[in-house]
Amino acid sequence: MSELTLTVMRLGFLAVLWLFVIVAVQVIRSDLFGTRVTQRGAARRGGQEPRAQRQAAPPPQQQRRQDSGRGGNRQRRGAPTKLVVSEGTLTGTTVALQGQTISLGRAHDSTIVLDDDYASSRHARIYPDRDGQWIVEDLGSTNGTYLDRTRLTTPTPIPLGAPIRIGKTVIELRK
Amino acid sequence: MSSTTNTTTVGTIGAPSRRNTELAMLVFAVLIPVFAYINVGLAKDHSVPAGVLGYALGLGLLAGVAHLVVRKWAPYADPLMLPIATLLNGMGLVFIWRLDQEPSLGSAMAPNQLMWSTFGVALFLAILIFLKDHRVLQRYTYISMVVALVLLIAPVFFPGVNGAKIWITIPGLGSLQPGEFAKIIIAVFFAGYLMVKRDALALASRRFMGLYLPRGRDLGPILVIWALSLMILVFETDLGTSLLFFGLFVVMLYVATERTSWIVFGLLLSAGGAVAVGTFESHVQTRVHNWLNPLELQGGGVTETAQAMYSFGSGGIFGSGLGQGYSRLILGIAPKSDYILATVGEEIGLAGLMGILLLYGLLIERGIRTALAARDPFGKLLAVGLSGAFALQVFVVAGGVTGLIPLTGMTMPFLAQGGSSVIANWALVGILLRISDTARRPAPAPAPSTDAEMTQVVRP
Numbered sequence: 001m002s003e004l005t006l007t008v009m010r011l012g013f014l015a016v017l018w019l020f021v022i023v024a025v026q027v028i029r030s031d032l033f034g035t036r037v038t039q040r041g042a043a044r045r046g047g048q049e050p051r052a053q054r055q056a057a058p059p060p061q062q063q064r065r066q067d068s069g070r071g072g073n074r075q076r077r078g079a080p081t082k083l084v085v086s087e088g089t090l091t092g093t094t095v096a097l098q099g100q101t102i103s104l105g106r107a108h109d110s111t112i113v114l115d116d117d118y119a120s121s122r123h124a125r126i127y128p129d130r131d132g133q134w135i136v137e138d139l140g141s142t143n144g145t146y147l148d149r150t151r152l153t154t155p156t157p158i159p160l161g162a163p164i165r166i167g168k169t170v171i172e173l174r175k
Numbered sequence: 176m177s178s179t180t181n182t183t184t185v186g187t188i189g190a191p192s193r194r195n196t197e198l199a200m201l202v203f204a205v206l207i208p209v210f211a212y213i214n215v216g217l218a219k220d221h222s223v224p225a226g227v228l229g230y231a232l233g234l235g236l237l238a239g240v241a242h243l244v245v246r247k248w249a250p251y252a253d254p255l256m257l258p259i260a261t262l263l264n265g266m267g268l269v270f271i272w273r274l275d276q277e278p279s280l281g282s283a284m285a286p287n288q289l290m291w292s293t294f295g296v297a298l299f300l301a302i303l304i305f306l307k308d309h310r311v312l313q314r315y316t317y318i319s320m321v322v323a324l325v326l327l328i329a330p331v332f333f334p335g336v337n338g339a340k341i342w343i344t345i346p347g348l349g350s351l352q353p354g355e356f357a358k359i360i361i362a363v364f365f366a367g368y369l370m371v372k373r374d375a376l377a378l379a380s381r382r383f384m385g386l387y388l389p390r391g392r393d394l395g396p397i398l399v400i401w402a403l404s405l406m407i408l409v410f411e412t413d414l415g416t417s418l419l420f421f422g423l424f425v426v427m428l429y430v431a432t433e434r435t436s437w438i439v440f441g442l443l444l445s446a447g448g449a450v451a452v453g454t455f456e457s458h459v460q461t462r463v464h465n466w467l468n469p470l471e472l473q474g475g476g477v478t479e480t481a482q483a484m485y486s487f488g489s490g491g492i493f494g495s496g497l498g499q500g501y502s503r504l505i506l507g508i509a510p511k512s513d514y515i516l517a518t519v520g521e522e523i524g525l526a527g528l529m530g531i532l533l534l535y536g537l538l539i540e541r542g543i544r545t546a547l548a549a550r551d552p553f554g555k556l557l558a559v560g561l562s563g564a565f566a567l568q569v570f571v572v573a574g575g576v577t578g579l580i581p582l583t584g585m586t587m588p589f590l591a592q593g594g595s596s597v598i599a600n601w602a603l604v605g606i607l608l609r610i611s612d613t614a615r616r617p618a619p620a621p622a623p624s625t626d627a628e629m630t631q632v633v634r635p
Contacts (some may be wrong), residue, residue, distance in 0.1 A: 009214045010496035014523060015206050017530040020262065024537050026198055028544075040377065068297055 019088060035052055070146050081174035088169030097173070103128040104166060105134060105139075116142045118167030126158070134158045134173060143172065180322060189226045193254040194246050200258035201238045206544060207266030215273045218498030230272075233289060233506050234265050237296045244300045249612035256611070259538045263589035264292050264597065266531070269497075270518055271592045274511050278502040283445045284511050284592045291594035295601030302605035310424050313553045316367030323361040324403075326353035327420070337564045341413045341506045341584060354416040355586075355599035358568070359606070360424065362560030365424055368396075369431040377432035398444075400424045405448045412458040414449075414546040415583030418482065419564060422446055426563040427556055430546075438495055457579075466581040479505075483576050487525075492588050494524025511592040513584060516576045531590070532573065538604075545611040554610045 006115040047116040085093040085100060095102060095111065102111040106121040114123065120141040129135050145152045145163040163170045211232045220516050238261045240354030244253055264546075272285035305352050306312075312319075330353060342350045369376070404421040407413060425441030453459045465471075469480040482505050489501060500521035505514060520528045542562025549555045568588055575582035586596040 006214075006218055006496050006499070008209075009217065010499075010523075013207075013211060013214055013497060014493065014526050014530070016210065017523070017527060020200075020203055020207060021530055021533050022535070024200065024259065025533075027193075027255055028537070028540070053321065172260065 036130070077111070079157075080134060080175055082174055083126065083171055084174050085112070085169060088167070090169065096102045097128075099128055101125055104171075105141075112171075114166060114169055116167040116169055123166055124152075124164075126164075129157075138163055141166075193252045194242075194250060196476070197245070197254040198242055200255065201242055201261060203260035204258040205231070205235045205238050205265065209270045209596060211266065213270070214496075215276075215498035216267060218496060219273075219276050230268070230289075233293075234261070234268070237261070237293060237421060241296055244303055244413060245608065246469060248303045251387060251617075252608040252612040252613040253541050255541050256538060256604050256608055259534050259541075260589060260601065263531070263534055263538075264295075264601075266519075267515070267587075267592070267597075268292065270294050270515055270522075270534065271401075271511050273498055273522075274515075274518060277496070279461060279503045280505075280510050287594070288508075288592050288597070291597050293521055294594070294603075298598055299601040299605040303609060304600060306606070306609050307612060309554055309557060309606060310551060311395050312363045312557070313370075314604075315343065316364055319360045320364040323325040323357045325362060326357040326360065327403075327407060327499075329353055333621040341411055341416060352586075352595035354413070355595040356420075356602075357416075358419055359563040360562065361420065362427070362557060362564055364421060366553055366556035366560050369427055369556055373431040374395075376428065377434055401444045401448060402444050404445075405452060409452055409456060412456060413584060414462065415458060415568075415575075415585035417581070418571055419443070419567050422567045423560060423564050426567075427560045430559045431556055433610045462581040464582070465466055466472065466578065469578060478542055480578055480582060483516070483517040483520075484578060485512055487520040487528075487577070490521035490524045492525045494520075494522050494527055497522050510584050512596075513572065513582070513591065514576060515591045519590070528619055532569075535565075535569045535588070537627070538562075539569075541611070544608050545607055545614055548614040549610055550614060554613060558607060558610045565600070 001043065011109050023042055044149040048150070082097055083095045085091055090112065092160075103122065103125045104110055104112045104114060104119070105121050106114055106116070106119050107121040110122070120139070122139050124136060124138050124145045126134060133147065135155045135159065136145065136147060136152065136158050138152040147156055147158065148162055158164065158173050161172055163172050180537055209227065212224075212230055214225055216227065217220060236282060237574055240259055240292050241261070245257060255269065268285060268288055271288050274280050296373060305433055311630070319598040329343050331340050333342055341352055341354050343353055348366070381384045401421060404417040407417045407420065411417075422442070422445070425437060425445075428437045428441070437513070449459075453463055465473075465478045465480050469478050471478060474483075486502070486505065489495065494500075500518060502518045505517060508520065515530070519531060523530075539562045542565065546555045546558035546562070551556055565588060568585055572585050572587045572591075575578040575585075586593040588600040589597060
């Protein structure tokens with residue numbers, strides 16, 4: 001057998017051995033099961049919105065508002081554009097406010113699923129009223145929803161930047 | 176789940192079973208050793224070896240049967256452990272067969288090794304089929320302690336081989352290395368014991384200079400194990416088993432209690448014990464002396480350590496090529512078992528040796544990953560223990576052959592010649608696969624809770 005063939009086989013063997021190692025590492029990479037991390041970006045926005053509306057079942061008047069043009073209320077000066085979780089396990093999560101109802105709770109179909117022992121499965125919801133003012137409403141939760149320091153008893157308008165406290169989670173509306 | 180910006184969402188997805196990935200990797204893992212086999216034949220005899228078809232079919236059959244059984248009885252098991260074990264075992268067979276071609280190195284071992292591999296795979300399959308749930312092993316915590324101690328102590332009553340008493344000789348059947356099986360059984364005991372006792376070991380402690388000092392009475396178990404491993408060292412003069420036994424306990428103690436102080440204690444105790452025994456045990460002294468002075472001339476030649484180093488040096492980065500090394504010059508003991516890494520390093524070079532070591536690393540990683548994913552504390556500890564034992568063994572052998580630590584008589588798992596070793600390691604992989612199947616199996620759908628219905632909003 002010629003020297004060349006043997007050299008090619010020698011290097012070829014090393015190549016396939018390392019190829020196996022690399023493929024195995026790739027399998028491990030694609031095998032990180034259990035959680036899937038998705039970059040939320042503009043590209044996904046279109047696809048996710050119908051689902052949010054379906055599950056949140058916004059009040060009738062808000063539905064009308066959305067139909068007549070969702071841009072209208074968002075353009076108001078000083079209106080919040082996003083909801084930010086500032087404390088708790090979901091810290092850093094932001095949800096854009098686009099006229100849809102945001103439900104909060106431990107139930108899996110909530111817009112923001114709270115992983116918090118002090119939250120009820122359907123704890124509270126945040127929705128815009130007819131004028132585009134965002135309202136937070138406690139849905140009869142066990143431990144209550146707090147706006148600043150006061151426990152909510154009725155649907156209450158949310159001032160910009162005021163902390164809404166649910167168990168260990170704090171969320172606020174920002175521009 | 177509404178449209179959002181600047182952030183990521185974390186959601187659960189169903190764990191796929193990944194059996195097809197495993198099949199593809201297995202085909203790969205069978206083809207590589209077959210390629211190596213042909214390569215050896217071409218280099219040695221300038222022709223494709225006659226047994227290549229039989230070898231390929233044999234390895235392929237073993238892998239295929241194993242895959243089908245895993246598909247049926249452990250459908251969610253890890254997709255990489257079986258292919259990596261098959262590849263290592265196949266490469267081991269090729270290297271042993273290659274060393275059989277050198278008449279100076281003794282009689283042919285490869286057919287025997289193939290038979291032992293078949294027994295190993297059979298035990299692997301039996302574990303997958305009959306061990307439905309690894310938690311069954313928890314019931315045998317103290318029985319396994321007794322069995323492991325008997326296995327560890329038994330070799331004292333049999334004659335030693337090459338200075339180490341690690342063999343049980345059964346007349347007519349051959350010899351057995353009980354330490355290989357003891358490492359699995361002792362991991363079962365440690366897992367069951369630490370699962371019950373870990374709170375006492377972790378919490379009852381005082382803080383001193385940044386370390387958690389355990390109470391005196393909690394030091395009991397580690398001292399007993401330490402004394403036992405020292406006794407193994409003294410009476411069996413086997414540094415490897417002693418190190419494996421004690422290291423495994425320290426690793427599992429650390430994982431169970433999350434206290435760094437146990438590692439510190441373990442290292443201090445093992446260093447102290449090794450030095451103490453080394454001062455009066457001549458066999459250990461010889462090993463340490465050879466390790467420190469590898470180039471010293473002994474009985475007309477250099478030490479085994481030096482021969483292994485010459486092999487590595489002769490191989491260089493890319494190796495001499497399969498079948499083209501000078502392994503016939505290794506005239507020490509056990510070129511096919513303890514020193515097989517020297518041939519590996521010579522013929523496929525640093526690049527190949529690193530690839531082989533990475534395969535071991537990946538197998539261990541999958542074991543630790545299994546421990547992370549396991550849902551029950553016993554399974555977690557057992558998976559850590561088994562992969563820890565495997566890792567320690569690889570470290571002890573590879574470290575010994577490359578001259579990092581004094582050489583000890585242990586076999587490279589799957590690669591080296593040795594019936595007990597290959598059978599025990601297939602059993603070890605079988606238990607790990609069983610744990611990983613349980614760990615990766617999708618959780619059953621939660622029963623609908625009546626309370627959840629009560630708090631739902633009633634929509635008009």
